[in-house]
Every structure is written in structure tokens, then in C-alpha cells.
Amino acid sequence: MATPETGVGAEYQQRVADTMTTTLTRLLDRSEPVTVDMRLMDELGLSSTLALELLLECEDELEILIDVEQMDQDQMKTIGDLATFVAENSRPS
């Protein structure tokens, strides 16, 4: 999904989303793959700590720094929401 308002490229956002779903599938040790429309807490039972671990792994994998200070956890309902936030609030490390 392109976000022309912020200039974030669709390709980059897709990379973030792919990294998140792959990482979460591993972190949660799920046999079924995680998809971007899944709800973080209600569906996947993601704790705050695991969410931070996910962000840390994304930083390492994508070689970025995420500006977590701006992250309003209550607005992050799905993996897609989180991927959009990361794509819009990160810079190369």
C-alpha cells in the first residue's frame, strides 16, 4: 500500500510487512503463517515485550532505527497497522 502523504514507498512498506509476518511466525512458533490482517493482541496474544522484540528483530533485519517514541500502542490493532507505522517512522541505521 503506497502512502503518498508521507512519501513512504510501497515497496519498502511491503518489505517491512513481510519481515514482520515472517519474524512473528517464528517468534510465536506457529505452524500456520501470520498474515498482515491479523490482530496483534486479540488474535495473536502479542505481549508488549514480544512486540518490542519484534521491532528489534525488524531493526536488525532491515538495518533501520524505529522511532518508538511516537508509537501509540493503542492505535496498533493489526500487523498491517504496525508495519505502516514502522515504514513511516524509521530511518537507516
Place this chain on the structure above:
Amino acid sequence: MTSLDAVSVYLPPTRLPIEQLAGSLGLTEMQVKLFRRFHGLREVGRDPDMSLSDLLMKAAAGLDALRGQEHRVRYVLYARAMPVVAPYPVNALHEVCRALGLQHALAFTVTQQSCASGLMAIDMAGRLLAADTAPGPSHRAGDPAGPLALILAGEKAFTHDAQVFADTTVFGEGSAACLVSASGARDRLLAYASNVRGDFDNATGENDARLQREYRPLLAEVMLRALDEAGLTLDDIRVILPHNVNMVTWQRMCLLLKFPRDRVLLDNIPASGHVFCADLFVNYQTACARGLLQPGDRYLAAAVGAGGGATFAAMVFEH
């Protein structure tokens, strides 16, 4: 009105990076990275050769306002987070009282609200002193020679539980001493609000996820309630003195409260970690040293004590 007449803080000069503690604390590489990257915890003070009594004495010795006023001290309250802080039969509180010449004072420990016990101790000291100075034939408002209470805080990282709180914080050693009076002119307590929630007992771990979800809204609720009781709003607050649990919690609290992050004193989290019940006093001293508080400024202190239940607490002061 309860007031903080003088505050003294001691932080051990020996600092240990959290990587160095990882082995003894059983932290994984990922946990260390999380602590450093997002929680903003980098090092803590540790002095393995210093006893708990000596640690508390370091802060008390810096309390110049106590000298020559020992006879006025009626209560000594030791605010601490952990139920066990020294092996039996060591009683650091009584040792400190003897060393300070305060054997005549009623000395006791408040620990039931974990890391929020520091705020409870201030409230309790104020109420005890107010009861002692209730208007009567010999009462003089603002009596400069009125009774005092001494609050002590600070612990050794003595057990594993006293060194790290899983995925949340790392405890650092340090101590604080605070003289409280019922009618002083400095740092007057305007309001205190707390919410004691025994239902967050963590013995089985089954409440942990719910506590994570409700932690920030419940803390915000007591902060706003304290402000309301003081007849103030967040716009009236010059600075928030937080508990030093970690950076990310307070970054998110700022978003929730819509309060500027640069007016929450987070300086001590990377350098000292969570100094048990002494956080408020450590941060108060830093705020004064940085010139963040001018006479008349109102500030908000907040703390959460989690362990056998959870307590959310906030106080509003006028400097």
C-alpha cells in the same frame, strides 16, 4: 500541610553496564538488547562491599538539615519495595537510627505497596505529624521547631527479584533520605491519589497480560485524580518526576497524557535504573540541580508498585 523539608540522595559511584549483569541475572542476549535499545536501561549502581546500613547512612549523612534537629524527629519510615532486604538478624533501619541518634523515634518499615511505598511513606509521615500537631492550646501554625519525620529509601540488589523485573526493568542500588514536616515552606504536598489493586497478584503469572494492558491507563487515572484533588490540570505541571521503570513506558505515558516528553525527568533511567522507592527523591534532586523547579512550580510524582498485586500512585507538590 505536609512538606518535604530536605532531601539527600546517594548513588554508588561504581556503575555496572547491564551486559555485565546478564550472566548473573540469567538475561538472554535479546533481553539485554531490549533493555538497552527500547527500555533505555544502560547501567546501574552496585557496590557489593557496602552494607545496606551503610548505603542508607550515605544518604542520611548528606541531610544537613537533620543535624542538631534529631530531637524533633518523631518517626523514621523506611520505604522499601522488597519484603526481604537483608539476611536475619540484620536490621538496617534500627542500625541507622542508632547511628543518627534517633533511638527515641518510632521507626518502622512500609513495604506493602512495592515501589509505590515511597509515596505512601510521605503521605503516612504527613498524616502522623498532622495528628501530632493538631490545633490545641500549645499549637502554633508553621512552628519552626515542630515535629519531623525522616523517610529513608533505597535497597541492596540482594535477591534475584531485587535485581531485575522480567522484561521490564533492572534495579539499581542507591539511597535517599527526606525530612518531612507538617507545616514546612518547601515542597508542599497538595494531593495524593492511589489505587491499590490486589487482583494483579503475579504469583501465577496469569494476570501479567492484563496488567500490561491496564498499566498505563491506571497510572494515568491516579495522576489525573491527584491533579483534580489539587484543583489543577496537567497544564499547571512544570515537570513530572516518574518512577524509573524504563523509557518506553514513559514515552507511551506521554502519548496517553498528551504531555511533552521533555518535561518528564527521564535522565536517571539510563544511568541508575530503577532505584526502588528512592526514584522520586533521586529525580527530585536532579530536577533541582538542573534548575527545572522554580519557587511556586507545581510538579507531579508518579509510581507503580508491582509484585504481590499492584499499586498505582501519584502526588502533586508545590515547590
